[in-house]
Amino acid sequence: MTGRQTDRGAAARRLGDALRTLQQQSGRTLRSLEAQVRISDSSLSRYFRGETVPVWGVVRDLCRALGADPAEYRALWEAADRNRPDVPAVTDTAGAAGAAGPSSRSRPAWWRRLRGALSSRGGIAAAAAAGGALVAALLFALPLRGASDAARSAEGSPSESGNAGVLVHNVEKKCQEPRTHECALSLAYNPYRPYVTSNSADRVWHHDLLQARCTIANGVTVTDENHQHTSIWIQVTRHGKHLWLPGIRVRPNDLNQLTTILPTCSP
Numbered sequence: 001m002t003g004r005q006t007d008r009g010a011a012a013r014r015l016g017d018a019l020r021t022l023q024q025q026s027g028r029t030l031r032s033l034e035a036q037v038r039i040s041d042s043s044l045s046r047y048f049r050g051e052t053v054p055v056w057g058v059v060r061d062l063c064r065a066l067g068a069d070p071a072e073y074r075a076l077w078e079a080a081d082r083n084r085p086d087v088p089a090v091t092d093t094a095g096a097a098g099a100a101g102p103s104s105r106s107r108p109a110w111w112r113r114l115r116g117a118l119s120s121r122g123g124i125a126a127a128a129a130a131g132g133a134l135v136a137a138l139l140f141a142l143p144l145r146g147a148s149d150a151a152r153s154a155e156g157s158p159s160e161s162g163n164a165g166v167l168v169h170n171v172e173k174k175c176q177e178p179r180t181h182e183c184a185l186s187l188a189y190n191p192y193r194p195y196v197t198s199n200s201a202d203r204v205w206h207h208d209l210l211q212a213r214c215t216i217a218n219g220v221t222v223t224d225e226n227h228q229h230t231s232i233w234i235q236v237t238r239h240g241k242h243l244w245l246p247g248i249r250v251r252p253n254d255l256n257q258l259t260t261i262l263p264t265c266s267p
Contacts, residue, residue: 009050011080016050018076019059022066023048034196037061038220041197042182052172053080055227163211164261166234169251170206171226179205187243191219191233201243210236210245212258214265222246234258235265 023033030041037044039058046052047062054062059077063070168185170176175183184203186195193199204210213235223229232247232255247255 011076012053013050015053015059015073015076015080016048018073019062020048022063022068026066028066031197033062033065035194035198036065038194038196040186040195040200042184046182052225053077054225055223056081057223163213164258166210166212166236166245166250166258167254168204168206168208168210168245168249169254170249171224171228176206185249187236187238187245188233189243191216191244191246193220195220195222195246201241202238204238204245204249210238212236212245212262213242214263215247215259216265217259219244219246222248224248228252230255232259234262 023030030044033039033044034041037058039047039054043052043054044062047054047058054077056074056077059073060070063073170183170185172183184205186197186200187202187204188195188199189201190199215232215234217232219231219233221229221231228248230247234245234247234250235242236245237243247258250258
């Protein structure tokens with residue numbers, strides 16, 4: 001480990017220790033904090049362990065919730081924030097995920113039909129020459145017409161809703177491979193309620209492929225670990241239920257495509 005990496009980890013741990021001490025002294029549980037600051041208990045746990053550095057707004061809200069003056073913790077946060085690694089450009093591996101991802105038995109039938117449609121259009125072959133981004137673009141641009149009418153009826157898909165594939169994206173590099181509890185991302189019951197455990201309907205992981213139906217632009221604002229935020233939410237079909245994926249869990253370029261392709265969800 002280099003000196004810079006050591007300093008970076010030490011600064012993050014100092015901030016985490018300070019926040020955890022505040023939480024322990026207050027007697028507050030992670031579950032009670034997540035409802036107030038609108039951050040999941042799993043994210044709070046990572047912050048307190050110094051594994052992830054939260055944005056300043058989260059540190060400020062945590063201090064206020066725990067009865068402390070945020071100004072006293074600003075220097076700790078700035079030291080940890082300055083020492084965070086630069087976020088590397090995310091390599092789009094959608095093509096590899098489609099070609100060498102989990103076995104077909106772990107994928108729903110509509111996903112296998114989508115892959116077949118991509119192959120029949122030369123999408124997979126073209127991606128080999130032009131790069132994985134082409135497959136990602138096709139996933140969003142290609143309606144999921146392979147699904148049977150009976151299946152759509154069973155899902156209750158209204159005529160005004162669309163269909164497109166959406167790849168879940170986790171900005172944390174260390175969570176782009178393991179399918180662990182801490183690396184799981186939540187789908188919500190309601191996009192107008194805080195994005196916390198009590199509103200969690202299901203779990204997904206990086207590069208899971210979901211069936212998207214429509215979008216809204218006025219949901220609860222969700223912020224990720226890279227200071228990015230959005231109030232756009234995507235309604236997806238998951239295990240026969242219509243649930244909600246925050247737009248922050250999709251790559252920005254892909255989110256732009258989805259909001260163009262998909263209709264606005266009906267009230």
